[in-house]
Amino acid sequence: xxxxxxxxERHLPHPHCRVWRVGRAVGRRGAxxxxxxxxKALRDSIPADMPGLEASGLCFxxxxxxxxxxxxxxxxxLGEVDGKPVQLLRFDCxxxxxxxxxxxxxxxNRIFLNQARVSDPVxxxxxxxxxxxxxxxxxxxxxxxxxxLDEAALTAALPGVxKALRDSVPxx
Numbered sequence: 335x336x337x338x339x340x341x342x343e344r345h346l347p348h349p350h351c352r353v354w355r356v357g358r359a360v361g362r363r364g365a366x367x368x369x370x371x372x373x374k375a376l377r378d379s380i381p382a383d384m385p386g387l388e389a390s391g392l393c394f395x396x397x398x399x400x401x402x403x404x405x406x407x408x409x410x411x412l413g414e415v416d417g418k419p420v421q422l423l424r425f426d427c428x429x430x431x432x433x434x435x436x437x438x439x440x441x442x443n444r445i446f447l448n449q450a451r452v453s454d455p456v457x458x459x460x461x462x463x464x465x466x467x468x469x470x471x472x473x474x475x476x477x478x479x480x481x482x483l484d485e486a487a488l489t490a491a492l493p494g495v496x497k498a499l500r501d502s503v504p505x506x
Contacts, residue, residue: 389491390484392422392467396498404428407456407499410438413471413479422474425463427455427499434459436474443474460496464489 388394395410406428413422425434432455436443452458463470467488472480 390487391479391482392471392488393419394491394495394498396495396502398502398504399426399428401428404430406432407502409459409495409499411467411471413476415476415479420476422471422476422479425455425459427459432458434462436470437476441475456496456499459499460492464492 391413393410393412395412397408397410399405399408404426406426408427409425410421411423411425412419414420421437421439423434423436424438426432431446432449432452433444433446436445438444447455447458465485468480468483468485471483
């Protein structure tokens with residue numbers, strides 16, 4: 335049986351989501367690192383019986399990012415490609431230039447949100463993902479991954495993902 339695939343109501347553990355099960359995270363190059371506050375927020379915000387940390391073979395990783403020119407919550411959607419974790423999509427819900435990426439570590443097709451129409455990038459991200467994750471993964475160039483996804487399980491994970499995104503924002 336493949337890791338992370340839905341079996342009815344139960345979701346099997348995905349090896350690249352171990353960050354929330356053992357309190358450690360895996361960095362971009364596979365080295366272990368300490369979990370970010372966003373990852374802790376995601377881990378702590380979702381009941382154990384709710385499919386929110388991982389669903390249908392995908393992992394949802396949340397962190398608060400500070401760049402040279404912007405900051406805000408960031409959602410990475412990772413899947414397994416040829417036995418390795420790959421960032422399929424990323425949504426940067428930044429204050430000044432919110433945007434999202436198809437295949438951020440590969441072709442990196444970045445699309446900026448129209449700030450005149452989008453006042454809440456987190457809400458926009460969750461609305462955009464709802465019912466569309468399979469299509470977005472396919473557009474990112476990962477058709478084989480998209481073929482094995484359960485859109486209902488992915489959509490069920492989104493309330494917990496939204497809470498984690500909002501909880502990742504520093505208070506004060």
